[in-house]
Amino acid sequence: MFIPLSFAVFSLFHVTSCNECWTDRLREVPKEFSAPSCSLEDSLVEWANVDCGEQVQTYEFGERCKTGLGGPMHSDIRFTCCKPVEEQYPEPQIEELRNESERAFEMLKLYLNVFDNITASKERGDKGMVAYIVEHELVEFTKYLAEIRTDKGKQKQVHDSEKFFNKYKPGTVVTKQAFRHSLKEYLFHQATVRMTISFEVILSLIEKEHVLFSKEEKAQLRNDFRHTKFNYAWETATMSPRNDLFPELESEMHQYYIDILKLSTIGLSSNELTFFGDSDSTEKLIQLYEKVLKEERWTKQGIITSMGMFAIWLVTAVVFVGITSVCMWARNRKVHTEVDTRDEADLESQFSASDRCSLLGSASSV
Structure with missing residues (x-):
């Protein structure tokens, strides 16, 4: 230019x-x-x-x-x-996303409790209790599910990442503030979509007796995450020609990107979020959700925290090391005892042989 x-x-x-x-x-x-x-x-x-x-x-x-x-x-x-900046670029409502994520988390725990009760009632053959639970205890959950699925449909219609970033092609007139705001706005939108998809995936895992996905289900999951993954907006922005003009935006937006990512992902530890920026995060995400359910983290008390899992692992490791140390000490002691016994036997045999030799020498001299 x-x-x-x-x-x-x-x-x-x-x-x-x-x-x-x-x-x-x-x-x-x-x-x-x-x-x-x-x-x-x-x-x-x-x-x-x-x-x-x-x-x-x-x-x-x-x-x-x-x-x-x-x-x-x-x-x-x-x-x-x-143009004045202050009136033009309002900040996205992060607190709103935080509240929605917490609500989704609570709804999943509520549904899991109800789901366990329904399963137990079915096993007892109590159809009346099953109908009562569905009619009375699932009212809020059903309403919430309808809300997020309606919103998800609207989101797919309103937002199109290709069109959204189309105005940032070379030659487009845009300010640094406008670019930053648009990127934040789109990441915020992607956070909402990611939270909704996460809710749907975990919900489907709760309802399955075994954590197995059919080929068609995996294809659908990959398709969903390919079009809603968080880093799509980030990748598009960093590859934009505008980024060459505003190189400091990447470092400035990085913490915002990480914070909003943590807000929108339900029930996962920070360590488990590390791969969400990878381009191949789809398959890893499916595997992670399988792991979450397989480890039975979703209980009536909530999700087992990573610190709790670490504590269990640490105690197990200490016990294992202790048992191993005792076994090795006992084995070494046994070996030393056997060696000492053999040495004493050898000395006795040597002593007996020398005695015999001296006796024979005395006899021959006589």
């Missing part, structure tokens, strides 16, 4: 004169204006005003391509537009 030095200095002067200013070069006139790449100056200024939302404060045309009946024609235009 080539910008004359005089224009860069001119733009820098204006950047300091308002809350937010940005300068960029348009490579082509948008198609919706039905203008050829070589356009009249009035047409280019009109487009700049529409894009800015107000009268542009400064503008400069690129190289003249030809002269028409309406005057000089150019292939592009450079302009500066100023």
